[in-house]
Amino acid sequence: MVKQIQTDVVIIGGGVIGTLAARELSRYKLDVWLVEKDAEVGWGATKANSGIVHAGFHDKPGSEKAKYCVEGNALYPELCDELDVSFEQNGILMVARSPEEIPVLEQYRAQGQKNGVPGLRIVYQDELRELEPNLSASTTAALLAPTGGTVAPFELAAAAMENAVDNGVQLLAESPVEAIQREDDGFIVMTPNGNLKTRFIVNAAGLHSDTIARLFNDTSFTITPRKGEEYLFDKSIRVVNHTIFPVPNAVSKGILVIPTSEGNVMIGPTGDNVDARDDMTTTQDGFKRIFDSVHELVPSLSPSGIITQFAGVRAASDRGDFVIDYSPVSKQIVHLAGIESPGLTAAPAIALQCAALLKEAGLDLVPDPTFCGRRRPVVRFHRLPRTEQAALIEHNPSFGKIVCRCETVTEAEIVDAIQRGARTIDGVKFRVRAGAGRCQGGFCQPLVMQILSRELGIPLTAVTKRGGGSEQVLYQAKELVGRQTRENIIS
Ligand SMILES: Cc1cc2nc3c(=O)[nH]c(=O)nc-3n(C[C@H](O)[C@H](O)[C@H](O)COP(=O)(O)OP(=O)(O)OC[C@H]3O[C@@H](n4cnc5c(N)ncnc54)[C@H](O)[C@@H]3O)c2cc1C
Structure with missing residues (x-):
């Protein structure tokens, strides 16, 4: 519980x-607090999206969407380098499924050029087959956007x-945040923790x-979920x-086939x-x-390769565009709202x-002057050559303990994530992918819980999946859990 504290900026x-x-904002001499309702950051739309860095x-x-998308896209390579986040500039292909759709590609190329998207061009039969051998034979041409990419969105947040x-x-x-009170020189943001x-x-x-806006009587926009x-798909499928x-059709960008930055489709x-x-x-x-839609693009994709599914909810504003502006109630309140797709792409430019x-x-x-934008690099053990892996184990033996077999995640990486x-x-x-592979945590979850309990100094019964109310263990049989952990961690 924090007492009432005085600060320059509260980000909700x-x-x-x-x-x-x-x-x-951490580049500047400011007191900044970020207030989040969940146990960790990044669990809203940010963890449940397609992970595409759109070209624009x-x-x-x-539109605000076009402007911030193109600007945000350009900021991605340097941002992900500084923060050591998985990012691939693999390019985007918008595919015509029949000759009748080719003029539409031309329209999008012209629109993209107006938005300032670099490098757009249309590729035809032979080049398209060379770029993507698994596309359906009925596809005839595609708009290629080389600046498109993919990112691990939770990792980024x-x-x-x-x-920060x-x-x-x-x-x-x-x-x-449950209430906001107006003061002469600012506001009091109220939470159950202070x-x-x-x-x-x-x-x-x-x-x-929009619910937050209503707390200070601002009704200037409404969100529709x-x-x-x-x-x-399992990582063995890379099509x-x-x-x-x-x-696209009139209401959506359509159903996509995405090679994620983490190596899945x-x-x-x-x-x-x-x-x-x-x-x-x-x-x-x-x-x-x-599946009906995807089969028109990549016929070989079969449901048998699926390892998990999820849904995310977009925050669509009634303006049909991002709401990046002052509240009409006060210029001391800035809305970064209605950030549906391409909000992940636009985020670095919206921050500016x-x-x-x-x-x-x-x-x-x-x-x-003390600001440092470069994050301490993350060790991704499975991506390293054997000699470097051996050197790491020599230095820290817990790199030799594989906790997540599907994604080859070591105990040392999990400890680092907790730190x-x-x-x-x-x-x-979401940080290190322990439990994100083929078995979806069936093997490693008890081991991850044990490490969380040890590193955080809390009983196993207090370890949660995603914050209060999602505890996984009701009664702790200490001996049993200890024995299982020792036997299952592979050295
Ligand atoms: C299915 C899907 C696919 C998408 N694909 C892409 C894509 O490929 N590329 C792209 O660019 N964009 C994509 N998007 C859009 C992108 O995910 C969003 O634009 C982006 O994540 C929005 O981030 P945000 O921070 O505004 O929202 P969120 O990530 O939802 O964050 C809002 C945060 O506010 C917190 N919060 C809410 N109420 C309170 C409160 N009262 N007090 C304290 N905290 C509170 C929430 O817990 C949450 O953590 C997609 C979205 C979806 C749903």
């Missing part, structure tokens, strides 16, 4: 938008938060950003090199308006629509704009 919401805004040809010229905290930002997790008196508020609460289902889009998403903002269900109907808006509203941005901020089973899974 720790998705990719809030965490990158926090990191951007989909959105209408002049966690890395941005870690770097290293540069002085405070994180208040498991603290839903209140924060602040001069400026950044509203980055995703699906709940729109669900997207995604299906993930495409580029991210494959169909020609993923297909999806659907786009369905839903009543509940927490509707994360996957459905038989969604599965069928996705957030700082610019706060400056214009009177916040002094004095550079902090960087992981507090839960999901926090470990």
Whole structure:
């Protein structure tokens, strides 16, 4: 519980938008707090999306989406290098499934060029086959966008938060903002874990950003939840090199085939308006629509290769565009709201704009000479050559203990993730992929729990999957758990 503290900026919401805004503000001599309702950052739309860094040809010229998408895309290579986040600039192909769709590719090329997307060109039969041998024989041409990429979205949010905290930002997790009180010179942001008196508020609460706005009587926008289902294949299936889009229809970019930056293939998403903002269900109907559509692009993909599925919910605003602006109630409140797709791509550019808006509203941005934007590099044991692996084990024997067999994740990597901020089973899974492979944690989850318990100094009964209420063990049989762990960790 924090007492009431005084700060310059409170960011509400720790998705990719809030965490990158926090990191951007940590460049300056400011007191910044990020308040998040979940146990860790990045568990909203940020962890449940397609992970595509869009090129920027989909959105209408002049829209906020087009502007921030193209600007954000250009910032990705350097950002992911600084934060050591998995990112691949593998390119995007928007594919014509019949000769009649080729003129539509021309339209999107022209639109992308207006938006400032570099390198767009149309590729035809032979070149297309060479780029993507597994595409359906009925595909005739494609729009190639070489600046498109894929990123590990949760990794990005966690890395941005870690770097922001290293540069002085405070994180208040498991603290839903419940009320906001207006003061003469700012606001009091109220949470069950204490209140924060602040001069400026950044509203980055995703699906709940309109609810936050209502707390200070701002009704200037409304969020409609729109669900997207995604299906993930085992790593042994690698059928495409580029991210494959169909020609879009009137309401959506269509169903995609995505080679993720972590080495899986993923297909999806659907786009369905839903009543509940927490509707994360996957459905038989969604599965069928996705497979019917994907088979027109890559016929060899079979449902038997799927290892898991999930759904994310987009925060679509009634403006049909991002809401990146001051609240009409006060210039001391900046909305970063309605950030549906391509929000992940746009996030680094939105973070810059957030700082610019706060400056214009009177916040002094004095550079902090101690700021360091480079995160301590992460060891990804399975990607290293044998000689480097052996050297690591020599130096730290827990690199020799493989905890997650599917993804080859070592005990040392899990300990490092916890030292960087992981507090839960999901926090470990999304950071280092223990439990993200073929068996989905069937083998390693008890071992991860044991390591969390040991490193955090909490009983096994207090280890949660994703925060309070998701405890996995009711009664701790100490001897049994200890023996199982010792026997199962492979040295
Ligand atoms: C299925 C799907 C596919 C997508 N694919 C792509 C893609 O390929 N490329 C792309 O660019 N974009 C994509 N997007 C969009 C992208 O995921 C979002 O634009 C982005 O994640 C939005 O980030 P955010 O920080 O605004 O929201 P979120 O990640 O939802 O974060 C909001 C945070 O606010 C917190 N919060 C809410 N209420 C409160 C409160 N009262 N107090 C404290 N905290 C609170 C939440 O817990 C959450 O952590 C996709 C989205 C979906 C759903």
